[in-house]
Amino acid sequence: MAMLNEQEAKKIIDKVLSYAKADETSINLNAERTGNIRYARNTVSTSGEADNLSLAITSIFGKRSGTATINEFDEISLEKTVTRSEEIARLAPENPEYMSLLGPQQYSKSNTYSENTSKINPLYRANAAFASIQPCINKKLIAAGYLEDNTGFNAIGNSKGLFGYNKVTNGNFSITVRTADERGSGYARQNFTDASRLNTKAVTEIAMNKAIASRDAKELAPGKYTVILEPEAGGELLQLLINTLDARNADEGRSFFGRKGGGNKIGEKLFKENVHIYSDPFNIDNPGSPFASDGRRQEKISWIENGILKNLYYSRYWANSKGVNSLPSPSGFIMSGTNQSQSDLIKETEKGILVTRFWYIRAVDPQTLVFTGLTRDGTFYIENGKIKHAVKNFRFNESPANMLTNLEAVGKPVRISGNMIPPMKIKDFNFTSLSDAV
């Protein structure tokens, strides 16, 4: 893959802009190399690599826009693509919500790139898989895992002088370990920017211990329980709440954040005082792009503070029509925590359930944000500050909004799926039925 540096990317973008005749022109130049290895039944099943490099040119005449793309970078090809993009734009229907392009922006540098990750090769992946599979074979356990790494960059530019460039690496490793008798299953995952932090053996050991400990699960009656949600579990539910922070949906009265009688709930106290959720692309443990896809700056933004809804995100059009500051949706979010470990939260729990992860979460009632889903790969009963035994998996019908109202304690955040999530202790979590699944 052509991993262009900032100057090389800018040179191409400037060249394209020099051919442009439209009222406005914007450019998006992206490259990505993705590599992966997948295994199951303690053996590798698939492995591969794919490269992609593409340049998209968007031309605008008045309120009409058109886009053309190319993956060749000689002058003739670039000029032809600009012409094609302009031809398409002239024929497009008008977009009444079109907003003129942004001018030059100042973007701070974000630490989203790691050389270590960019150097991952098939041998590295095979060794990483081996380090995960072998301990499972030694203990007569069955491993199924997946490692994926991505290296790329994103450059944007336009005819009003805006330019941005950001290099990114990202990796994800996940592992499910099952006992040979199919009575136990455990899961663990690691999300990283820098591959030097990846330790597939250590992550696998967590899943192995959970698999062994989750055999002989006992049946608990469904009902409302205090739960400790590991970051993997809590993060999935929180993401669903973050996804609904769109101002337009709220203002139009079709979101949890819409206010009865019209408008939205910014400024209202909706959750417990200890709920603080923000985004910060410059967080060292969870870096994000310094710009949004439309060129707006990504900055540190508080979304929920002391349980009060502080901000919603807006399209530029909607913000303009409402006369408010237009915040883009964040690329990742952070829920503030404490220095307490998950074990500390367990120690302080008289009776409760520890949830490793959830599965198949789907919306049930968008008005109240009720979702349903199930626990999976390690669900345990806690009594008097200790994990007593595994329990059968539950189905829940619960709202992340209720969850934040019932938040009792949080631990130290860890990175999960591009977010920083603490383990959370929540009272009255609503389990509605039992599942026989292991």
Added chain:
Amino acid sequence: MKRKDFLQLSSMGIGALMIPDFLSGNPVDPSQFLNEGVERSVKKSLADLALNTAKSKGASYADVRIGRYLQQNISTRENRVQNIANTESYGIGIRVIVNGTWGFAATSEVTEVSVIKCAQSAAAIARANAKLQREPVRLAYQQGFGEKTWKTPIEINSFEIPVKDKIDLLMKVNSDAMKAGAGFIGSSLSFVNEQKYFASTDGSYIDQDIHRLWPTFTVTVVDKQTGKFKTRDALSAPMGMGYEYLAGKPSEKIKGPNDLIFYRNSYDMVEDAVQAAKQAKEKHTAKSVQPGKYDLVLDPNHLGLTIHESIGHPLELDRVLGYEANYAGTSFATLDKWKSGKFNFGSNIVNIVADRTQPHFLNTVAYDDEGVPGKEWELIRNGTLVNYQATRDQVHMLGQKQSHGCCHADSWNSAQFQRMPNVSLRAGKEKLNVHDMIKNVENGIYILGRGSYSIDQQRYNFQFGGQVFYEIKNGKITGMLDDVAYQSNTQQFWNSCAQICDKDDYRSFGSFYDGKGQPSQVSAVSHGSSTSRFNNVNVINTNSSKNI
């Protein structure tokens, strides 16, 4: 190029620097959709080059897919177009077996030089991974067919219809829905054409031209007084058809209870949107369901998803064997249950068939992605589990010698693996329509449309909602219900199947986006059924202010 032929990708309502959707390909001029693409003879010679290179690098088997994937998506809201995306993706994927191990590589550069490099790379990956291999691949024999072609039997190629006509249809859908009381409507049309050329060392050279479309919408009605909003989605089905599906032929409509109209192989999108607006409005005053046990009457447009999740997925052999343990999960329908020959999956009127042959269904093809002809086979006979869904490298584990033809990749750059074929519930043998079925229900709920759906990773416990719910009391529909979902266990649920309407009520349900695998791939699949009755099923109230 005239305005009506305007294609390309135009981003409406997104704002300034718009980022096109590259997930499924590169934006193109729609006129390119009608190009023939690369000549078949060129594809054959490139395929031979790949196969010969793979063999020279030690491959005992190799196959090649040269794919051109065209997509058009048009989305609108109320009185404006939001997005028009035309994309094309073209490239070659090469799969080999070296030292008993699969290797796969793909490239978008379909030239002789890069095809050779790609085949070498696939062989090198297979060789590297062979060191970790514990179960050498055993491939079921498949005869080669020489040169073959097949095309989805369409009447009108959707890509030949001007974009303007499609926008006009959506604008009519939206305006009629708004007139009928909708506060908001988002509507869209999606069209797919997959031009897939397959060749293998077995001696097959198969050129297939596959067409699909999916018209859909969501209507929302907001009550500002109460602050509540209610929605109703389209009751269309995505189909393996051309633009003729949107003709709304009267002969393909079924008149249901309560003035409901159902659609078989022709869809009236405007009419459905008007029905939807009225029903979304009615939901605001509908009675919230009392939790408890009810007899459920499930429309095919709803039941298809229940079939998909509770029968289709657990009978995928790769899940049963543990290959999906880290993602989609495993299955309760284990091999020992199947081997017993007595596993009672459902009541004795439940007959489930898998196929890649039903006309208009999404997963219908002449050959799968490893050169196996499409066929039909039974999964559940008179309630008993009799078979699974398998590929060439899996069937030996069932003691069978022929693949079921379930191998599929969602793109030229994805490695093919076992995917769900069309899985359908056979229509009842005795004459029965939905009106007569409802007459015999004392305390029930009639459910239409796809709503919330969730099932555990071994497919035991599920919960399904719907789009529209009607209360049935003493054989009559007494009004609309709200906040309905049912929770059950797969085996228990299918054993409660008491009646199935006849073939005149048989319709399809489907999705373009059945997800599985790591990296995740999608697949389009249909499920046919007739309206069916399930007795004594547990229904919950989904409104969080009530006790669920």
